[in-house]
Amino acid sequence: MRILDELKGCRTIGISGHENPDGDCAGSCLGLALFLRKSMPGTRVDVFLESLREEFYRNIPATDTIISGFQTDVDRYDAFIVLDSAKDRISGAEALFDRAVKTINIDHHASNPGSAMINYVNAASSSACELVFEVIDRDMIDAQIAQALYVGMVTDTGCFRFSNTSRKTMETAGFLMTFGFDFPTIVREVYFEKTWVQQKILGRALSKSKSCLGGRCIVSKLDRLAIQSLGGVGKDVEGIVSALVSTTGADCSIFAHERQGGEWRVSLRSNRIVDVSVIAESFGGGGHVRASGCTVGADQDITTSILKMVEMAGEQLRAAGDSSLPES
DSSP: OOOHHHHHTTTTTEEOOOSSSOHHHHHHHHHHHEEEEOOOSSEEEEOOOOOOOHHHHHSTTGGGGGTTTTOOOOOOSSSEEEESSOOOOOOOOOGHHHHHSSEEEEOOOTOOOOSEEEEOOOSSSSSHHHHHHHSSGGOOHHHHHHHHHHHHHHHHTTTTTTTTOOOHHHHHHHHHTTTTOOOHHHHHHIIIIHHHHHHHHHHHHHOOOOOEEGGGGEEEOOHHHHHHHTOOOGGGGTTHHHHHHHHHTSEEEEEEEOOOGGGGGEEEEEEOOHHHHHHHHHOOOOSSSSEEEEEETSSHHHHHHHHHHHHHHHHHHHHOOOOTOOOO
């Protein structure tokens, strides 16, 4: 797909991504917006996203153009593009998407059936940013567009450590790096650095973690009171599930944190065997084989739900012939 072919004649374009936007969501939305504003100078391009983490504001260009209040004087956009998500997770932008003349969905989540008139969904891709790179014209890429896309690729591949990193991913990242932005600072700030509050919350999550399935699955959970007592908010739990799965001998990890209203957001990661997307989908969520998530409602017991997830992980490990597991 060539995005400019799909947007011919459009005078107003809206762009959005999933709630609680991560680096790939924000980077793909803003990278595409920068490209369209440059390639279609007479067209209005609006980006609707919830507020970002501070490190993304510092490292992704054009974050000052984000409309976080989801308010606009455009009643019906000529085209509305959803990136890194299906339309049901785009928070206040869903009504704008539904009213648009033309809708486009670009995503790399296998659980996304395609929720637009035109769908470009490729679960083999490392990130939504890699897909944006595929649909835009290379000769129009500049340093700002390149930097936005690079940030997203760094975050969704775990600094090119995760199994979704392909040769094509590395070639794309290498091309983007030729535009001369400060990529060492980006990697340090968006992936490795944490605030003191985030470090304390990580410490609490690690101290409360449990080893299950003979060390093959590490789990932890934090309620809102625990997070708030350390001076944190929901966004400060980013990266905890990845820290858990980095435990020697672990193949998967589960981390849950309580959100407003008593519901729990559960993140799942795996290293080699467990397909966490299957587990997440059974709880109404989804994602990737190695990284997925779901929401457990306030009417459900989170401990029971986590135990069921652990049980499902154990079933997959046993089916794969893992002889290190204790008897069920």
